[in-house]
Amino acid sequence: MSSPDIELVNLSKNYGSTPIVRAIDLTVPQGEFVSILGPSGCGKTTTLNMIAGFTIPSSGHIKVRGLDQTGVPPEKRGVGLVFQNYALFPHMTVRQNVGFGLKMQGKSQHDIDEQVKKALHSVHLDGFEDRYPKELSGGQQQRTALARAIAPRPSLLLLDEPLSNLDLKLREAMRIELKDVQRELGITFVYVTHDQEEAMAMSDRIVVMHQGVIAQVGTPSELYSTPRSTFVADFIGKSNIFAVTPTKVEGGIHRVKISGTGLELLAASPEPDPAGIAFCSIRPEAARWIEGQSPADRPLNILPVSITKIVNLGAYLEVWCRHQSDTVLKSLISAARGAELRPGVDIELTIEPAAIKLLSS
Known part of the structure; x- marks a missing residue:
């Protein structure tokens, strides 16, 4: 197994006296596509936000590439993010949106142009550089957000239900594209979803969460053929x-x-x-x-x-x-x-x- 990109050690999050995530342990090897799957309120998005640095854990540790990142601010973690609503700047072109993070890092214009070009090519948006978000379809907006996230070449990418706003046919097509991009780039993906078909279609492994704990971790076929609880048996298929x-x-x-x-x-x-x-x-x-x-x-x-x-x-x-x-x-x-x-x-x-x-x- 390759070296871990992410290690969650006894990680918990409470809001007041209410536990949201309960002492979970998880290791994600480099280059793996891992989905965190579960119903609303199970703690999956809170877990993702702790990895990203937006939410401070109540206890436990988060390691990225072997370094403890528990108290490190989001912008210092070298982590790419793709959200449900894409968060594109409407007044910027595709080129400007994708290059925004690189510009904030102080990259030269030459480096920005090169990395934007590579990122857009990776998501099959060559020729769309000068369009504005309102001129793009839902799938093209999603790919623009993905290109913006991968342009700075992060060590890992966190995705929070990025396909949930798309219609069924486009969502199914984007599953294939996302997996292809991940495989080509070799970047570790941690993908949050409540859709078990989505997780089964894309993931190398799935982390099933229930009431703040990890119910089971395994490949899609392992979870389907050998569930360890009635919750997993019912939720997967x-x-x-x-x-x-x-x-x-x-x-x-x-x-x-x-x-x-x-x-x-x-x-x-x-x-x-x-x-x-x-x-x-x-x-x-x-x-x-x-x-x-x-x-x-x-x-x-x-x-x-x-x-x-x-x-x-x-x-x-x-x-x-x-x-x-x-x-x-x-x-x-x-x-x-x-x-x-x-x-x-x-x-x-x-x-x-x-x-x-x-x-x-």
Whole structure:
């Protein structure tokens, strides 16, 4: 692993007696794209503002490239910033906006011109130098703000929900562009968002925050496939989440009963202690529709269900199903395969034991 660009050590922030960020530890290696993801009020923007220097921590330390920056003012940290509202100067051209920070640093006009040119080329805005912000689209304004942030060649870039004001199609296009720019420049990005699809699409790693603490850190695939809590399972993608009671364990296979029902499922889990199991999470795509198999071929965890609702998601159908135990599960079925399915139709679902994630909280 490369040397860390950012180290947060036991970092906390309180407003009066109210804790906002609670003793978090985080290391971000050089050149990584890390997203801080969570719902409103979880502490993600406060964490970003402490890294930037706009918010003073109540306790703990912030290190950037190995140097303690906890008490260093924002302008001395060598950190680039991109905000939700872009904060472009309306009376300045694109060239002047991008070069503003360099001018404040006392750079020569030659150096300003060179670095502005490189920054605009990096975000594909060649030829836009003399336009004013009002003459730019939302995506072009966002790229201008990004160019302004990278022109001084910061060691790291902090981005606070910079795509939230864009429409869906443009937001999806800008995700790709942002990741491409980050990869080409090799700059460490710390990106704050409440949009899990955005974080999944761009990040090398995601820091999931909940109520001021870090709930889990991992790659997008790790968080999706092996959530450590019901909060992460529910916040990253979609899940069927049930309270369960363990009834038996043999050879790593747990038999668990969904609370309040008679439905029992077999789950393969590394959790050795049944007493630590309180919930299970099942991704909708893991609840598979089975048809026409002979008894010898039938898998484990077969659930006869009745379809109660179908939500068309385009390529897939989200099929809501009710088991005779009154357990309701959502299954994801391809639209082409499920074209004839309707509410009221009886089908069978199967769930592989390894796809049932057993959780303690």
